[in-house]
Amino acid sequence: MSRSVLFVCLGNICRSPLAEGAFRHHAAMAGLGDLQIDSAGTGHWHIGKLPDPRSQAIAEQNGVDITAQRARQVSQDDFTRFSHIFAMDMDNLADLQAMAPIGASAQLALLLDLIPGREGESVPDPYYGGQDGFADVWSDVSEATALLAKRF
Ligand code: 4NP
Numbered sequence: 001m002s003r004s005v006l007f008v009c010l011g012n013i014c015r016s017p018l019a020e021g022a023f024r025h026h027a028a029m030a031g032l033g034d035l036q037i038d039s040a041g042t043g044h045w046h047i048g049k050l051p052d053p054r055s056q057a058i059a060e061q062n063g064v065d066i067t068a069q070r071a072r073q074v075s076q077d078d079f080t081r082f083s084h085i086f087a088m089d090m091d092n093l094a095d096l097q098a099m100a101p102i103g104a105s106a107q108l109a110l111l112l113d114l115i116p117g118r119e120g121e122s123v124p125d126p127y128y129g130g131q132d133g134f135a136d137v138w139s140d141v142s143e144a145t146a147l148l149a150k151r152f
Contacts, residue, residue, distance in 0.1 A: 012041030089122035
């Protein structure tokens with residue numbers, strides 16, 4: 001299986017679209033080709049929607065356009081289509097572990113496991129907060145995905 005990365009949160013409109021956008025950016029800067037990159041949500045409520053306007057804004061402030069993304073739900077196929085699946089928080093990880101089919105080959109981990117000293121931490125859900133929370137999410141996902149791009 002070629003290298004491929006799926007980022008997962010609950011709604012696929014706030015955190016994982018930012019992780020996808022940040023990793024696309026860092027992978028391009030690192031000259032990584034031949035990578036499949038996507039994001040998805042464990043929930044179904046926002047299927048087909050654009051990223052939250054607050055995520056669009058913080059991405060744009062950092063030179064990253066995420067407006068081509070549309071929310072989708074994690075599917076059983078994802079566990080064999082992707083070599084790596086990174087969950088934003090412990091609930092997302094537990095949901096992924098519970099739905100993983102027999103024969104799943106993807107490696108599951110928390111996104112912040114990529115940052116030395118922050119293993120086991122979650123990227124907090126910013127949905128019910130203000131724009132500050134989205135800046136914090138950007139900081140977390142950008143740092144983690146920059147390290148991922150170096151590792152790949
Ligand atoms: P996300 O944020 O999981 O980072 O996309 C959320 C988006 C929507 C909801 C919760 C979290 N919601 O309850 O609709």
